[in-house]
Amino acid sequence: MGKKRKHSEAELPAAKKEETAPERPKRTLLGWKDKPENEQELTGFRNREKVLVTCSRRINYRYRHLMLNLVSVLPHCKKDNKVESKATKGATLNELVELKSCSSCLFFECRKHKDLYLWMSKCPNGPSVKFLVNAVHTMEELKLTGNHLKGSRPLLTFSSNFDKDPHWILLKEMITQIFGTPKEHRKSKPYHDHVFVFSIVDDHIWFRNYQISCPHTGADKIDRGGLEKMTLIEVGPRFCLNPIKIFGGSFGGPTLYENPFYVSPNQIRSLEKRQKAGKYAKKVKAKTRRKAHEMTNQLETDEFADMWKE
Amino acid sequence: MxxxxxxxxxxxxxxxxxxxxxxxxxxxxxxxxxxxxxxxxxxxxxxxxxxxxxxxxxxxxxxSDPETESEPESESESEGDEDVKLxxxxxxxxxxxxxxxxxxxxxxxxxxxxxxxxxxxxxxxxxxxxxxxxxxxxxxxxxxxxxxxxxxxxxxxxxxxxxxxxxxxYAEMVKTDTHMEKIKGRLLSEKRRIEEAEERRKARENKKKAKEVQAEKQKERTKQKKDEIESVKKWRKQRQQSGFAGGEKDGDMGLPFENGKESDTSKKNKRAGISAWDRSGGKAKQSGGKDRKGGNGKRKSREFRDSKYGFGGKKGLKKQNTAESTNEFKGFKKGDSFQNKKRKK
Structure with missing residues (x-):
């Protein structure tokens, strides 16, 4: 009796299974076969950007923290060991990028423990840009009070003057590729809660990162009022990029653009020093001149000088 | 920022x-x-x-071409800060x-x-x-x-x-919870600081206001006093001019301060010859002079000391002159010689 019943029970689900089984999508080693493929066919495009992030040796802690912040903000990046910054660094970096199978690279080069240069390059044969970085604020600063999901895809906003000149357009394209997290990246999260700002002010690119805080009631629909009430809280980091040069190749090649207004920080410092340096020499010079002057036009002896002396 | x-x-x-x-x-x-x-x-x-x-x-x-490097020398930079340009x-x-x-x-x-x-x-x-x-x-x-x-x-x-x-x-965030805690602490402390400053400012303002009010009151009081005195003077003048028309009645209208004045003067008369603050009631001078035998029961020295150093009453002002004492040259010579002697030493 017992056996029989069991048998009949087992039969029923099996029958159900047969009904549902054909609907199951086919699986391959790399994931589900059907649906994504269809989508890809529609757009014919998939963003497979990977960014290598490294820095030079003897980098400042502040700049290192900036780099780490960027690493935490870009889920599609790979951080690598420090690289010795010498003349042949371009070749080694290219090799490294290839080794890590990345398609672009952010290289933080610190010189003299105070000047930070950022190389942004498309590998293996895209253009590369060298920036001078200043006005750096890291995420650790307590004044920056925002916070957002690690790995959520950022919205990129550009100021309209990026469309003014060819080199700005090129930079914009590079920035969208490097800073935008690829869609459906495995480390990315499905929501959007932060926004990047790239704005050109005074021929510098200013970067800001804001958290989007929006009062909502769980549902994904927000009305007009919700949009009005939306506020942004800064998360950091902050920095300001001053483009110095654009090269044709990755970490080298012909120069395509050169910033005509650029003055290197070394020059600025030397100029300052020179302004300060002349002080003592000037004083000595003035003294000798005075002496010479006194020698040439001597005072006539005063005839009444010892009138009251006796 | x-x-x-x-x-x-x-x-x-x-x-x-x-x-x-x-x-x-x-x-x-x-x-x-x-x-x-x-x-x-x-x-x-x-x-x-x-x-x-x-x-x-x-x-x-x-x-790199050297020409660009050497160019900016002539022009003076406004600030050695970050944004230096050609x-x-x-x-x-x-x-x-x-x-x-x-x-x-x-x-x-x-x-x-x-x-x-x-x-x-x-x-x-x-x-x-x-x-x-x-x-x-x-x-x-x-x-x-x-x-x-x-x-x-x-x-x-x-x-x-x-x-x-x-x-x-819930998922991992860019900033850790400990860091966010720090941020929160800082914000709270900042808030507190601002509040405290506000309170201090308020207290200061209140104090200032109170002072002003006090000054105002003082002014008013003095003014009132002055007015009253003025009015009395006027009234007196009028009375004088009218030649005590009211007679007794007017005199009896008796302002209290006049009474007070009278009593004051009478008191003064009573204490004439005694300095205002002499606690022994003039005894000191008497006993200090000749009349030493007036003791009844008390020892002489005690009496003397009481009169000299005081016994009850207000201290000080004992040696202050009264109108009488200034005109009195009684003990002058003696004291003088004594003092001179001392000085010579």
Whole structure:
């Protein structure tokens, strides 16, 4: 009796299974076969950007923290060991990028423990840009009070003057590729809660990162009022990029653009020093001149000088 | 930078700036130009730029040329800060537009790529921003970001995609909880500090006000007193002029202070010859002089000492002269000689 019943029970689900089984999508080693493929066919495009992030040796802690912040903000990046910054660094970096199978690279080069240069390059044969970085604020600063999901895809906003000149357009394209997290990246999260700002002010690119805080009631629909009430809280980091040069190749090649207004920080410092340096020499010079002057036009002896002396 | 003085934790930029930003946004007219459009615009040669940069086509030029390095020496920098620029563009700077556009074509994603891949938005800057004005600059960035997110959210909504994090979706954040705790602590302490300062300021103001009120009162009081005295004087004058018309009656109208005066004078008469503060009631001078035998029971020395050093009553002012004592030269000579002797020593 017992056996029989069991048998009949087992039969029923099996029958159900047969009904549902054909609907199951086919699986391959790399994931589900059907649906994504269809989508890809529609757009014919998939963003497979990977960014290598490294820095030079003897980098400042502040700049290192900036780099780490960027690493935490870009889920599609790979951080690598420090690289010795010498003349042949371009070749080694290219090799490294290839080794890590990345398609672009952010290289933080610190010189003299105070000047930070950022190389942004498309590998293996895209253009590369060298920036001078200043006005750096890291995420650790307590004044920056925002916070957002690690790995959520950022919205990129550009100021309209990026469309003014060819080199700005090129930079914009590079920035969208490097800073935008690829869609459906495995480390990315499905929501959007932060926004990047790239704005050109005074021929510098200013970067800001804001958290989007929006009062909502769980549902994904927000009305007009919700949009009005939306506020942004800064998360950091902050920095300001001053483009110095654009090269044709990755970490080298012909120069395509050169910033005509650029003055290197070394020059600025030397100029300052020179302004300060002349002080003592000037004083000595003035003294000798005075002496010479006194020698040439001597005072006539005063005839009444010892009138009251006796 | 310092938009963040509002003290509430985690809603920094909120109330104060929101209205302003909102107003700005109303003025906005943003355009989202598709790529192909501005490409056309660029490919047209811009004569002005070409004029300013005559030798901009040498591809093979080496990276660094010494001329640009030596140029800025003559011109004086305003500040040794971050934003130092050449006054005029250096002539030798390379600008190879064709090559740049070529490269752009190389690396660019296909033009018909879905917006979801890029998530990029172009926002019009409504006006030139002054770099050195921190507040204006940050506000410009903020408005840019805000406008961008609004547009993006509208897009997401039309596409029907989820974009807001559900409240029960917990995941790793960029900043750790300990760090956020620190931030919170700082905000709270800042808030407290501001409140305390406010309180102190208030207290100070109150004090000042109280002082003023007090001074006012004092003034009023003195004025009243003066008025009263004046009125009395007037009244007296009138009475004198009218020749005591009221007779007895008027005299008896008796202002209290007059009575007081009388009594005062009588007292004075009573104590005539005694200094105002002599506690022994004039005894000292008597006993100090000749009358030493008046003791009844008490020892003489005690009496003397009492009179000399005082016994009860107010101390001090004992040696002060009265009108009588000044005219009295009785003990003068003696004391004088005595003193002189001492001085000679």
């Amino acid at each position: 310092d938009l963040r003085t509002s003290s509430l934790p985690f809603s920094l930029y909120s109330c104060c700036s929101n209205n302003k930003i909102h107003n700005l946004l109303m003025v906005y007219s943003y355009t989202y130009t598709p790529l192909s459009e501005y490409e056309m615009a660029i490919k047209k040669p811009t004569p002005k730029l070409l004029e300013t940069l005559p030798e901009d086509i040498d591809m093979g030029a080496s990276e 006054a005029e563009p250096s002539k030798t700077a390379i600008y190879n537009k064709e090559a740049i556009l070529d490269k752009l074509e190389d690396i660019r994603w296909p033009l018909d790529v879905d917006w979801m891949h890029k998530l990029s938005l172009d926002i019009d800057q409504e006006q030139e921003v002054d770099v050195n004005d921190d507040l204006a600059r940050e506000l410009a960035f903020y408005t840019q970001a805000l406008e961008g997110t609004r547009q993006a959210f509208v897009k997401f909504q039309t596409m029907g995609l989820p974009f807001l994090r559900p409240t029960d979706y």
